[in-house]
Amino acid sequence: MTRIVFASPAEPSGASWLINCFLELGVKVAHKPVADAAWRQSATPRDSIWQPDGHGRHRLHPRAAVLKKFLPALTRVDTFQFREDVEVEYVQDLPDSAPAADHVLCFVRDPRDSLYSAFRRMQPAMDYHRFLRFPDPDTLLDRPSQWQLWVERWQALPDAAWFTFEAYKQDANALLRRIVDRLEIASGDDAIARAVAGSTFDKARQAEAQYRPRGGDDTGLVNRSGRVGDWADHPEGRAGAVTIEAKAGAALRALGYACRTPADGGAEHDPGATLSELSAFAADIAEEDLRGTNLPNHRIHRLLENLQRVAQANGWESASRLEALRQRFVEGSAHHFAQMRELLMQQRQRS
Amino acid sequence: MQQSVTDRLKRLIFDRLDFREPPNFTDATPLFNGGLGMDSFAAVELISLIEAEFGMQFDIADLSAENFRDVAALARVIERYPRPS
Numbered sequence: 001m002t003r004i005v006f007a008s009p010a011e012p013s014g015a016s017w018l019i020n021c022f023l024e025l026g027v028k029v030a031h032k033p034v035a036d037a038a039w040r041q042s043a044t045p046r047d048s049i050w051q052p053d054g055h056g057r058h059r060l061h062p063r064a065a066v067l068k069k070f071l072p073a074l075t076r077v078d079t080f081q082f083r084e085d086v087e088v089e090y091v092q093d094l095p096d097s098a099p100a101a102d103h104v105l106c107f108v109r110d111p112r113d114s115l116y117s118a119f120r121r122m123q124p125a126m127d128y129h130r131f132l133r134f135p136d137p138d139t140l141l142d143r144p145s146q147w148q149l150w151v152e153r154w155q156a157l158p159d160a161a162w163f164t165f166e167a168y169k170q171d172a173n174a175l176l177r178r179i180v181d182r183l184e185i186a187s188g189d190d191a192i193a194r195a196v197a198g199s200t201f202d203k204a205r206q207a208e209a210q211y212r213p214r215g216g217d218d219t220g221l222v223n224r225s226g227r228v229g230d231w232a233d234h235p236e237g238r239a240g241a242v243t244i245e246a247k248a249g250a251a252l253r254a255l256g257y258a259c260r261t262p263a264d265g266g267a268e269h270d271p272g273a274t275l276s277e278l279s280a281f282a283a284d285i286a287e288e289d290l291r292g293t294n295l296p297n298h299r300i301h302r303l304l305e306n307l308q309r310v311a312q313a314n315g316w317e318s319a320s321r322l323e324a325l326r327q328r329f330v331e332g333s334a335h336h337f338a339q340m341r342e343l344l345m346q347q348r349q350r351s
Numbered sequence: 352m353q354q355s356v357t358d359r360l361k362r363l364i365f366d367r368l369d370f371r372e373p374p375n376f377t378d379a380t381p382l383f384n385g386g387l388g389m390d391s392f393a394a395v396e397l398i399s400l401i402e403a404e405f406g407m408q409f410d411i412a413d414l415s416a417e418n419f420r421d422v423a424a425l426a427r428v429i430e431r432y433p434r435p436s
Binding site: 332 | 369384388409412414
């Protein structure tokens with residue numbers, strides 16, 4: 001059995017296209033981000049998005065149904081007969097160490113497009129400038145720095161194969177052929193063509209239209225026809241690109257993306273500046289701003305927990321305020337139930 | 352023999368919602384923090400499962416941290432609703 005780790009950043013990078021192609025090729029994909037979210041509090045193994053049907057086939061676990069929004073194969077096929085020679089684990093995390101896999105595949109997209117796409121997908125109640133500076137809940141880095149860290153950490157692994165969204169947009173068939181050859185997944189040309197035909201943007205859009213979420217917090221449009229260099233057609237995208245190039249220029253250049261900012265022109269990796277930005281963020285941030293991010297409660301809770309830790313270590317005055325704020329995002333709190341009542345009321349009005 | 356409301360609730364939580372039953376779990380174990388660690392996704396799912404299982408619809412006002420504190424509290428709320436004939 002060949003084990004493959006397939007990594008891409010959390011921002012929209014075209015990974016769903018490749019995951020869908022793998023499923024169309026009969027390759028089982030363990031989707032760690034969705035499994036982590038669905039079984040956050042459970043000891044169930046992380047590839048349990050798949051349930052055996054007792055006849056050698058697998059169906060999607062109902063708790064992972066959100067994937068139907070992204071992956072048209074899950075709408076078209078009810079049960080899958082997976083190949084036994086290869087298995088893929090899809091991740092968005094930073095690598096801890098060398099993953100236990102025969103192949104590592106990294107799939108990236110120009111962050112000037114992917115971060116702008118994330119901004120439009122999440123529709124936060126803030127402008128793009130603030131969105132880019134919003135700290136990652138785990139690392140507390142701003143978004144471009146987080147993207148750069150992700151690239152650096154995965155690039156540090158030997159023998160990882162790198163592919164790009166831009167190559168997919170240029171020729172999806174040719175890219176899928178290169179990927180399966182590199183990963184030694186035996187596939188005929190017909191199978192490749194069928195997999196690509198079943199993974200088009202139109203197919204993804206149709207699947208999304210058919211998907212009806214059970215939870216009221218899952219209504220955002222996820223499938224947009226991503227265009228290479230789209231950021232350059234929007235004033236806020238162009239302004240954001242300056243920040244992204246300044247903070248993540250090294251990783252952009254390492255991956256072969258052209259930058260307008262000179263190599264030594266950015267204020268990259270200045271820990272003092274990062275800490276000072278964080279301190280200002282911690283002093284100013286309000287509950288309304290946090291709710292406006294459209295991040296799930298547990299991610300905001302995680303952000304405040306980490307921020308509070310840094311505030312305490314640095315003796316910032318904001319530490320106690322952050323603790324009070326964090327309590328507002330505890331699952332099962334009175335505040336949490338007030339939100340849930342609101343949500344259910346809206347659901348009942350709609351149905 | 353008819354199952355009690357608390358037993359039916361536990362079946363929904365452990366069998367249908369796929370939570371792992373801790374060895375020391377009691378009807379007074381918190382469902383959220385410091386206990387089972389339920390989240391909002393699971394809570395919304397549990398509400399739907401309860402409404403289907405017991406043939407009722409929660410009053411919005413009953414969806415409170417106090418009523419969802421543990422299985423015992425939740426059972427008391429459910430028992431207040433009229434049973435379908």
